[in-house]
Amino acid sequence: MLSIKDLHATVDNKEILRGINLEVKPGETHAIMGPNGSGKSTLSAVLAGNPAYTVTAGSVTLNGKDLLAMKPEDRANEGVFLSFQYPVEIPGVSMANFMKAAVNGKRKYQGLDPLSASDFLKLMNEKKKLVEIDSKLTNRAVNEGFSGGEKKKNEIFQMAMLQPCLRILDETDSGLDIDALRIVANGVNKLKTPENATIVITHYQRLLDYIVPDFIHILYHGRIVMTADKSLALDLEKRGYDWIKEQFPD
Amino acid sequence: MQQRNHLKQILEATPKGEHFLYTDMAQALAGLSSARPAAITLAGKPLPLEEPEADNETRLATLDAIADTVVADPASPLYLDFLANAATPSGARLTLAAGTRADIAVHAPEGDDLRVQRLVVDVPSLASADAVLRISSRSALLLQLKVNIGQGASLRLVVLQDGLDDKRILTRTTVDLQAHSRAELTYVNLDPQLARNEVKCAIHGAGADLRLNGLYVVAADHTVDNETLVEHHAGHSSSSQLFKGIAHDNARMAFGGLILVKPDAQKTSAEQTNRHMLASTTARAFAKPQLEIYADDVKCSHGATTGQIDPAQLFYMRQRGIDEATARRLLAAAFVGEVVDTIPFEDVKTSIRSRLTGQDEASL
Numbered sequence: 001m002l003s004i005k006d007l008h009a010t011v012d013n014k015e016i017l018r019g020i021n022l023e024v025k026p027g028e029t030h031a032i033m034g035p036n037g038s039g040k041s042t043l044s045a046v047l048a049g050n051p052a053y054t055v056t057a058g059s060v061t062l063n064g065k066d067l068l069a070m071k072p073e074d075r076a077n078e079g080v081f082l083s084f085q086y087p088v089e090i091p092g093v094s095m096a097n098f099m100k101a102a103v104n105g106k107r108k109y110q111g112l113d114p115l116s117a118s119d120f121l122k123l124m125n126e127k128k129k130l131v132e133i134d135s136k137l138t139n140r141a142v143n144e145g146f147s148g149g150e151k152k153k154n155e156i157f158q159m160a161m162l163q164p165c166l167r168i169l170d171e172t173d174s175g176l177d178i179d180a181l182r183i184v185a186n187g188v189n190k191l192k193t194p195e196n197a198t199i200v201i202t203h204y205q206r207l208l209d210y211i212v213p214d215f216i217h218i219l220y221h222g223r224i225v226m227t228a229d230k231s232l233a234l235d236l237e238k239r240g241y242d243w244i245k246e247q248f249p250d
Numbered sequence: 251m252q253q254r255n256h257l258k259q260i261l262e263a264t265p266k267g268e269h270f271l272y273t274d275m276a277q278a279l280a281g282l283s284s285a286r287p288a289a290i291t292l293a294g295k296p297l298p299l300e301e302p303e304a305d306n307e308t309r310l311a312t313l314d315a316i317a318d319t320v321v322a323d324p325a326s327p328l329y330l331d332f333l334a335n336a337a338t339p340s341g342a343r344l345t346l347a348a349g350t351r352a353d354i355a356v357h358a359p360e361g362d363d364l365r366v367q368r369l370v371v372d373v374p375s376l377a378s379a380d381a382v383l384r385i386s387s388r389s390a391l392l393l394q395l396k397v398n399i400g401q402g403a404s405l406r407l408v409v410l411q412d413g414l415d416d417k418r419i420l421t422r423t424t425v426d427l428q429a430h431s432r433a434e435l436t437y438v439n440l441d442p443q444l445a446r447n448e449v450k451c452a453i454h455g456a457g458a459d460l461r462l463n464g465l466y467v468v469a470a471d472h473t474v475d476n477e478t479l480v481e482h483h484a485g486h487s488s489s490s491q492l493f494k495g496i497a498h499d500n501a502r503m504a505f506g507g508l509i510l511v512k513p514d515a516q517k518t519s520a521e522q523t524n525r526h527m528l529a530s531t532t533a534r535a536f537a538k539p540q541l542e543i544y545a546d547d548v549k550c551s552h553g554a555t556t557g558q559i560d561p562a563q564l565f566y567m568r569q570r571g572i573d574e575a576t577a578r579r580l581l582a583a584a585f586v587g588e589v590v591d592t593i594p595f596e597d598v599k600t601s602i603r604s605r606l607t608g609q610d611e612a613s614l
């Protein structure tokens with residue numbers, strides 16, 4: 001589904017991604033771990049098409065299509081969803097208007113008519129239940145004044161609404177309390193199908209107890225320096241990253 | 251001859267010059283002959299009209315001379331439809347009795363004429379009234395509006411232009427507020443080709459309160475210009491202004507506002523806020539906030555900012571599959587939402603919101 005080859009990217013002329021290779025197949029869950037500042041969020045931003053980042057080399061295809069040639073909205077409508085590490089507040093834009101524009105944006109891309117108001121409401125209500133998000137939140141402006149955990153929950157709510165094929169979760173667990181973590185992770189699992197794939201970026205084993213990865217990759221200094229099965233997370237929990245940093249000096 | 255008089259008046263009435271220079275009205279009106287409007291109907295029936303001044307002057311002062319008065323009261327709601335046409339002269343004086351909401355429309359039809367519509371609105375002492383004034387122009391329209399708000403009276407007024415093809419609209423308003431009166435005025439311009447509002451408010455009595463707001467959206471190579479003058483002649487009065495505008499493409503927007511506090515106006519509180527958002531790199535914004543204060547015990551402030559669409563917000567929306575143009579429109583609508591929220595009429599608010607977002611709010 002997703003094929004990343006020798007991806008290099010810069011921000012402000014500083015090279016952050018220095019040759020990433022990654023293959024993700026439908027139905028798979030990949031975890032990406034790594035020390036702070038190693039480039040995990042940069043990778044997710046580059047995949048989503050954030051114009052602040054410049055790709056200097058390499059290629060990315062999604063279902064055989066050249067992802068890097070697409071606008072961010074087209075990538076989204078092709079099925080890329082990024083749950084942001086820091087979801088953005090948009091005062092003055094209601095969640096309802098925002099979701100309606102998103103859902104209908106995708107339908108338009110697919111050549112479908114916009115959802116009727118009642119179908120849209122039905123969809124909202126169904127997905128709200130799935131992630132147990134309060135209507136008090138979805139009646140407000142996008143993320144405005146949401147707590148850290150509420151923002152993360154809202155990301156997964158949006159993911160449920162949009163049903164992407166590639167789900168990139170950037171530290172979705174950070175800021176969530178114990179119950180919210182379980183609810184959000186269950187939501188992610190319930191939405192899993194044999195056709196979609198998941199990339200979870202996290203620092204903690206905790207999340208991976210719920211969202212069990214097929215592979216764990218360690219990203220360090222802009223490269224994937226190690227790939228292993230889920231037991232690696234337990235190892236890291238005990239040993240930290242020093243032993244990896246020693247193996248891969250700059 | 252007529253043309254010269256009108257143009258002369260438009261071009262000369264530039265109080266204090268300088269900050270009235272953003273819109274080149276001479277250029278905008280070049281080639282137009284001027285014609286007196288208008289057929290005026292009240293609920294389908296023609297209204298009696300006063301002959302205009304023989305010398306064809308259109309100064310606002312002459313408006314007071316219009317004799318015939320239409321009284322609107324809650325029992326007979328007022329729907330006025332002014333079709334500014336060249337055949338009949340026009341000017342009307344309306345008295346808004348307590349509890350009235352007047353819906354007034356002024357149109358300038360296709361043509362090569364400058365249409366002039368004059369309107370005097372009186373709100374008698376202690377009355378509270380509402381008015382929605384919708385204006386549109388397919389040629390060129392000068393609306394002269396004079397508003398008298400009596401002692402202890404209050405008026406909520408929205409002047410709304412929201413047609414895509416509206417050309418060359420100039421509104422010139424003077425508002426006089428007596429003691430303990432209140433006015434909430436909102437000027438809305440959505441995507442006109444050229445619009446300019448000149449609003450002069452004078453507070454003559456203690457305890458009066460003025461809210462003067464504006465919102466404007468302008469695109470292509472079009473221009474919107476708001477010029478306000480708020481004069482405090484009496485003490486213990488307050489005024490606040492909030493003007494927010496968005497310019498897309500190569501459009502221009504301007505705000506000039508002068509708060510003038512006269513020596514007798516002690517304990518005045520006056521504020522003015524102007525916020526512009528440039529939605530493209532080629533749009534331009536001009537702002538000239540001014541304070542002129544001749545009393546020492548007053549609280550006055552003004553602030554003007556120009557900003558851009560936040561790239562993080564834009565990317566977040568696009569990541570959700572919202573195309574860039576729609577995302578920009580939603581963010582722009584959010585930016586002026588603060589002004590929309592102040593509009594006291596739900597129906598007007600809803601229609602402005604759906605225009606701004608391109609979505610049908612009622613269905614949400």
Ligand SMILES: Nc1ncnc2c1ncn2[C@@H]1O[C@H](COP(=O)(O)OP(=O)(O)OP(=O)(O)O)[C@@H](O)[C@H]1O
Nearest residue numbers: 011012014016035036037038039040041042043052
């Ligand atoms: N806009 C920017 N300008 C300058 N440097 C940047 C910018 N964005 C990211 N960086 C730098 O790129 C590096 C990688 O950042 P990134 O956010 O991808 O790390 P991360 O692996 O997600 O870290 P964390 O675990 O802390 O979330 C960091 O050194 C960061 O400071």
Ligand SMILES: [Mg+2]
Nearest residue numbers: 040041042085
């Ligand atoms: Mg990160």
